[in-house]
Amino acid sequence: MRFDVVTLFPEMFRAMESGVTGRALRKGVAELHLWNPRDYTEDLHRTVDDRPYGGGPGMVMKVEPLKRALERARAAAPASRVVHLTPQGRRFHQGVAREMAQREGVILLAGRYEGIDERLVECCVDEEWSIGDYVLSGGELAAMVILDAVIRLLPGALGHEESAAQDSYMNGLLDFPQYTRPEELEGRRVPEVLRSGDHEAIRRWRLQQALGRTWLRRPELLARRRLSEEERELLEEYIQTHQGVAGSTPREE
Numbered sequence: 001m002r003f004d005v006v007t008l009f010p011e012m013f014r015a016m017e018s019g020v021t022g023r024a025l026r027k028g029v030a031e032l033h034l035w036n037p038r039d040y041t042e043d044l045h046r047t048v049d050d051r052p053y054g055g056g057p058g059m060v061m062k063v064e065p066l067k068r069a070l071e072r073a074r075a076a077a078p079a080s081r082v083v084h085l086t087p088q089g090r091r092f093h094q095g096v097a098r099e100m101a102q103r104e105g106v107i108l109l110a111g112r113y114e115g116i117d118e119r120l121v122e123c124c125v126d127e128e129w130s131i132g133d134y135v136l137s138g139g140e141l142a143a144m145v146i147l148d149a150v151i152r153l154l155p156g157a158l159g160h161e162e163s164a165a166q167d168s169y170m171n172g173l174l175d176f177p178q179y180t181r182p183e184e185l186e187g188r189r190v191p192e193v194l195r196s197g198d199h200e201a202i203r204r205w206r207l208q209q210a211l212g213r214t215w216l217r218r219p220e221l222l223a224r225r226r227l228s229e230e231e232r233e234l235l236e237e238y239i240q241t242h243q244g245v246a247g248s249t250p251r252e253e
């Protein structure tokens with residue numbers, strides 16, 4: 001999959017060279033191309049921002065260099081939609097990452113300052129996504145969040161021993177708790193069932209933990225999901241055994 005990012009800070013994307021994303025880029029599972037609007041300025045000072053009409057604090061990204069950089073990206077990736085990162089966009093989630101992972105590519109547009117000129121949004125942006133209800137200083141981290149979430153879903157990005165399929169949100173539930181050696185840590189033992197070798201019992205325990213955790217931590221996710229009969233029984237049992245135990249009531253937003 002091809003990713004193009006229009007950004008004033010291309011050097012930030014070196015962070016993508018680590019771990020799963022770095023391996024995927026080296027293997028050619030994903031390609032990353034960076035376009036800096038500053039390279040498309042025409043004045044001596046390479047100006048990329050200007051004062052906002054109407055006054056007020058802060059600066060706004062100038063249209064011309066940004067538009068030229070975007071046009072280059074679009075010419076290089078004609079099949080890609082232009083995605084603007086903004087706190088005013090729809091909230092990004094795993095379902096969107098899965099949908100994006102089916103595409104040939106995306107062009108991510110990272111804002112800075114007070115944001116980009118609205119006319120650029122009107123003419124040239126196909127989608128707007130936010131990574132959460134808070135304001136970052138720039139769209140680069142948001143673009144990297146999307147890059148990471150999408151790249152790890154691409155076929156060949158994760159090794160055999162890793163899997164995205166069981167991760168939180170992939171089946172509408174949070175992930176079950178994970179353990180590794182040692183078997184006992186400061187008096188806390190790994191749940192016995194995980195050492196039993198009984199694959200069916202392990203599957204049921206993990207499913208029950210995933211259901212229980214989702215019920216406790218993100219009850220609204222469960223409300224959106226249709227449960228199978230087995231899942232309903234497992235959740236019922238989880239709720240019964242945890243009722244009255246400290247920290248075992250569903251979390252509220």
Ligand SMILES: C[S@@+](CC[C@H](N)C(=O)[O-])C[C@H]1O[C@@H](n2cnc3c(N)ncnc32)[C@H](O)[C@@H]1O
Binds near residue numbers: 111130131138
């Ligand atoms: C300081 S912010 C501008 C915020 C803008 N004045 C507003 O309140 O909507 C600068 C840039 O960071 C990016 N950004 C900030 N928060 C973001 C978020 N939650 N999701 C995606 N991008 C974000 C956007 O690209 C934005 O143009």
